[in-house]
Amino acid sequence: MLQRVTYIFRKYNLPPWYFLAPAVLVGLSVLIPLFYLLVRALEADTQLSMELVFRYRNLQLLYNTLLLAFGTLIVGTLIALPLAWITTRTDIPGRKILTLMGVLPLAIPGYVMAYALLGFTGANGTMALVFGLELPRLGGFTGALTAISLYTFPYLYLNFRSALAGLDPSLEEASRSLGYRPAEVFFRVTLPQLRPAYYAGTLIIFLYVLGDFGAVSLMRFETFSYAIYLQYAASYDRVYAAWLALMLLVLTSTALVVEYKLLRGLFFHRTGSGSEKKAATISLGHWKWPAYIFVTVLVLLSFVLPVSTILFWMMQAFDTGQLAGLQRALAASAMASAPAALLATALAIPLAYIGVRHPSRLTRGLERVAYVGYATPPLAFALALIFFTLNAVPILYQTLTLLILAYTLHFLAEAIGPVRSALYQASPRLEEAARSLGYGRLKAFFLATFPVMRNGLIVSAAFVFMSAMKELPITFLLAPVGFQTLAVNVWSYTAEAMFSQAAPYALVILLFSTLFVGLLFAREWTSR
Amino acid sequence: MDTLLNATGLTKAFEPSEKVVDRVSFSVNRHEIFAILGPSGCGKTTTLRILAGFEHPDEGEVVLNGRTLASNGSLISGSESGPGTGAGIGSATGSWNDPGNGNSRGSASRNSVYVEPEERGIGFVFQDYALFPHLSVIRNVMFGLRNAPRKQREERALEILCMMGLREFRDRSPFELSGGQQQRVALARAIAPTPELILLDEPFSNLDAVLRQSTRDEIRTLLKKAGMTAVLVTHDQEEALSFADRIAVMNNGRIEQIGTPEEVYYRPRTRFVAQFLGTTNLITAEAIGATALTEFGRVNLDRPATGRVTLSIRPEHLTVEKPNRHYDNYLGEIISREFKGHDITYRVRIKARECLVHTDNRNHFRAGDQVNVRPLETAVVLEEPDLDVTFATGVR
Numbered sequence: 001m002l003q004r005v006t007y008i009f010r011k012y013n014l015p016p017w018y019f020l021a022p023a024v025l026v027g028l029s030v031l032i033p034l035f036y037l038l039v040r041a042l043e044a045d046t047q048l049s050m051e052l053v054f055r056y057r058n059l060q061l062l063y064n065t066l067l068l069a070f071g072t073l074i075v076g077t078l079i080a081l082p083l084a085w086i087t088t089r090t091d092i093p094g095r096k097i098l099t100l101m102g103v104l105p106l107a108i109p110g111y112v113m114a115y116a117l118l119g120f121t122g123a124n125g126t127m128a129l130v131f132g133l134e135l136p137r138l139g140g141f142t143g144a145l146t147a148i149s150l151y152t153f154p155y156l157y158l159n160f161r162s163a164l165a166g167l168d169p170s171l172e173e174a175s176r177s178l179g180y181r182p183a184e185v186f187f188r189v190t191l192p193q194l195r196p197a198y199y200a201g202t203l204i205i206f207l208y209v210l211g212d213f214g215a216v217s218l219m220r221f222e223t224f225s226y227a228i229y230l231q232y233a234a235s236y237d238r239v240y241a242a243w244l245a246l247m248l249l250v251l252t253s254t255a256l257v258v259e260y261k262l263l264r265g266l267f268f269h270r271t272g273s274g275s276e277k278k279a280a281t282i283s284l285g286h287w288k289w290p291a292y293i294f295v296t297v298l299v300l301l302s303f304v305l306p307v308s309t310i311l312f313w314m315m316q317a318f319d320t321g322q323l324a325g326l327q328r329a330l331a332a333s334a335m336a337s338a339p340a341a342l343l344a345t346a347l348a349i350p351l352a353y354i355g356v357r358h359p360s361r362l363t364r365g366l367e368r369v370a371y372v373g374y375a376t377p378p379l380a381f382a383l384a385l386i387f388f389t390l391n392a393v394p395i396l397y398q399t400l401t402l403l404i405l406a407y408t409l410h411f412l413a414e415a416i417g418p419v420r421s422a423l424y425q426a427s428p429r430l431e432e433a434a435r436s437l438g439y440g441r442l443k444a445f446f447l448a449t450f451p452v453m454r455n456g457l458i459v460s461a462a463f464v465f466m467s468a469m470k471e472l473p474i475t476f477l478l479a480p481v482g483f484q485t486l487a488v489n490v491w492s493y494t495a496e497a498m499f500s501q502a503a504p505y506a507l508v509i510l511l512f513s514t515l516f517v518g519l520l521f522a523r524e525w526t527s528r
Numbered sequence: 529m530d531t532l533l534n535a536t537g538l539t540k541a542f543e544p545s546e547k548v549v550d551r552v553s554f555s556v557n558r559h560e561i562f563a564i565l566g567p568s569g570c571g572k573t574t575t576l577r578i579l580a581g582f583e584h585p586d587e588g589e590v591v592l593n594g595r596t597l598a599s600n601g602s603l604i605s606g607s608e609s610g611p612g613t614g615a616g617i618g619s620a621t622g623s624w625n626d627p628g629n630g631n632s633r634g635s636a637s638r639n640s641v642y643v644e645p646e647e648r649g650i651g652f653v654f655q656d657y658a659l660f661p662h663l664s665v666i667r668n669v670m671f672g673l674r675n676a677p678r679k680q681r682e683e684r685a686l687e688i689l690c691m692m693g694l695r696e697f698r699d700r701s702p703f704e705l706s707g708g709q710q711q712r713v714a715l716a717r718a719i720a721p722t723p724e725l726i727l728l729d730e731p732f733s734n735l736d737a738v739l740r741q742s743t744r745d746e747i748r749t750l751l752k753k754a755g756m757t758a759v760l761v762t763h764d765q766e767e768a769l770s771f772a773d774r775i776a777v778m779n780n781g782r783i784e785q786i787g788t789p790e791e792v793y794y795r796p797r798t799r800f801v802a803q804f805l806g807t808t809n810l811i812t813a814e815a816i817g818a819t820a821l822t823e824f825g826r827v828n829l830d831r832p833a834t835g836r837v838t839l840s841i842r843p844e845h846l847t848v849e850k851p852n853r854h855y856d857n858y859l860g861e862i863i864s865r866e867f868k869g870h871d872i873t874y875r876v877r878i879k880a881r882e883c884l885v886h887t888d889n890r891n892h893f894r895a896g897d898q899v900n901v902r903p904l905e906t907a908v909v910l911e912e913p914d915l916d917v918t919f920a921t922g923v924r
Contacts, residue, residue: 429658432582435645436652437672437721451662
């Protein structure tokens with residue numbers, strides 16, 4: 001029997017069980033909780049369910065959520081496209097620094113950005129206190145839109161930038177030779193080719209907006225995520241919360257499917273042969289001054305403002321008494337993030353391995369499930385885990401273990417990327433060489449492939465660690481009672497307009513996120 | 529001869545309808561260097577990987593020194609097992625009826641045997657060498673010496689490195705070595721555990737032309753000195769001819785001919801073999817017993833035949849001569865002449881057909897000269913009487 005099984009495994013190029021089993025386990029751990037969301041929602045009788053689903057409020061939430069998503073997309077595009085063009089196609093001096101400026105806002109999580117905007121405007125904002133200039137207090141749609149746009153535009157920027165840098169310049173040259181003016185070429189040849197990059201960037205923006213909880217809750221703008229939180233935390237209406245989470249999931253899946261449909265058959269390959277040619281740079285001349293002003297304003301808003309606001313509030317009322325609380329929060333964040341980083345990296349190995357070395361429908365499917373965990377809006381995911389643990393494994397409810405597992409499953413996709421590219425670098429021949437020298441399969445992997453992957457594993461662990469450090473909504477719902485991480489502290493103090501108390505926590509998060517961006521940037525830089 | 533390796537009826541398809549390896553059978557003698565030669569995509573590397581255990585054959589069996597390494601029952605119980613090769617099948621059948629197994633023959637024959645690569649005792653030298661980048665040269669060689677005290681492993685590794693002339697590189701990293709040195713480290717690593725058989729996958733293809741020749745000679749000498757049995761896979765006919773004791777020529781997943789370099793070169797059995805091993809003239813002619821009538825006259829055949837046959841005759845087995853009035857009927861004209869230093873290639877047209885002739889450089893004709901073409905050797909009768917291409921020159 002066993003022999004028969006091993007024969008089938010080999011014949012169909014299935015991965016060995018010790019790689020397949022953890023991957024299947026991950027897949028089940030992501031999917032089963034989501035199933036419990038449905039179970040919980042269906043607990044209501046049909047009439048109530050109908051009433052919950054067809055509430056007018058849902059329509060309002062849908063409208064708000066979509067408004068915010070498309071608004072963010074438009075604002076983000078207006079910022080990212082010109083910036084990408086300036087930094088890839090013109091001769092503007094200091095392009096490397098400008099590129100960095102385009103990525104830096106990634107270091108500021110949405111709730112920190114919201115904190116900064118709230119702490120800056122209004123009667124008690126920095127602006128009023130320092131310059132005596134009272135700006136209207138940001139909030140609602142405008143506040144949420146500003147905060148989210150300012151920290152998500154880099155995702156669009158990165159996509160535009162690599163697409164523009166990778167364009168085949170001979171297409172533009174060909175259009176010029178066919179009699180088109182530069183502006184016409186840009187709109188008729190260059191822009192259409194940016195479509196795949198734009199769709200990919202759009203998807204990321206949408207997933208962020210759908211998943212964002214910190215910024216919308218602080219700005220008090222009711223989207224699905226915020227409503228789920230209110231239902232769950234304030235009115236304890238868990239059935240409606242489950243329905244809202246399901247609706248949010250449907251919205252997310254729609255975004256994924258639309259993106260997939262749009263991208264299908266839309267791969268623009270360079271058809272030319274030979275070495276990659278770089279596009280000629282456009283001389284900006286005096287136009288470089290408006291460009292500089294554009295970038296300066298952007299940097300002031302997206303980076304200088306939050307950092308200086310945090311520092312301002314910190315100097316207002318910092319005393320060493322706060323250090324103890326800060327230390328506790330840092331320890332709490334690390335205690336949940338570090339094990340999650342290690343676990344996610346460990347699980348990423350089998351998932352990436354089976355995808356790279358044993359590509360098949362099955363392994364591709366398993367890998368995708370890991371991405372489902374990532375794309376699922378964190379609040380919905382956390383809620384699903386709550387329902388699942390309460391029903392199936394009540395011991396886990398409100399434990400650190402559950403929080404670690406939630407981080408692991410949610411951020412696993414971030415760990416897979418670097419592990420996968422490391423695996424691509426380690427030739428399968430190395431493992432075969434070890435096997436022909438007398439080592440068993442698992443041993444061959446650990447002796448021949450693992451050492452080559454080491455750097456990728458470190459990067460993976462760092463990504464997950466830093467993402468988990470700044471994670472808010474999952475922590476909010478799943479953390480044990482009294483377990484206050486850095487992010488939770490920033491959020492709760494800001495929610496009560498205690499800006500100086502929130503400042504030190506925000507600063508520490510900022511430091512960690514900057515490291516994260518540095519890592520992202522370094523990888524981006526070396527990979528080209 | 530003492531047979532070490534027996535491969536019988538190996539078949540492998542990655543896509544259901546496309547057999548990459550199709551009923552490949554051959555055996556390799558002890559101390560022999562055996563080459564599998566064929567164009568890229570012909571299935572030769574897959575065959576090698578089946579021997580090593582990296583691929584699982586759909587059908588067929590591999591027997592090394594009397595021990596079945598891989599086998600699929602359907603073949604053994606089927607009719608193909610009959611006339612196969614003596615020693616290999618005999619011992620394989622023994623393992624089927626393993627008394628410990630206790631199965632009836634019928635069900636046992638449906639069982640499949642598969643020995644993991646690490647348990648086969650077969651060394652493998654990869655095309656890209658696959659040296660462990662995180663280990664030094666000597667550590668790479670020591671990697672395969674597992675069950676010995678550290679000191680002994682080190683001594684043995686050093687001994688092999690000395691034999692390969694790599695002593696001074698022992699502590700270097702693989703990427704600090706030249707291609708030829710990496711090649712030798714890969715070989716050292718593979719032969720250090722003294723495997724019964726060593727497999728080499730296009731081992732010289734990553735070396736530049738000058739290095740290739742010298743490395744090839746060195747490695748052949750080393751293998752012979754160590755008394756190794758080796759199977760080499762290559763697409764380079766010159767490499768196969770000069771390196772191997774015997775060659776299997778493979779095309780489209782099948783072996784078309786097995787023989788010594790001289791046999792496959794001088795007496796190709798099929799058109800593919802004739803063309804793949806060098807330039808040849810393929811001629812369709814009417815055979816009458818020991819001779820056949822061709823465009824340039826009557827030629828002797830390597831074996832008697834009757835009717836329409838396809839003949840292969842190498843350009844160097846032809847020569848051009850001043851017109852002889854006895855051969856007026858076969859008068860040809862030189863169309864072009866390519867001077868290559870030590871020899872000359874003429875393209876000769878006879879009766880609207882062309883053939884190639886290599887002669888030494890003492891033979892001077894010009895384009896436009898009238899000549900007779902005369903065979904110096906017998907023509908080889910090919911097995912496939914392929915009629916649609918006649919008198920064409922097969923230039924690879």
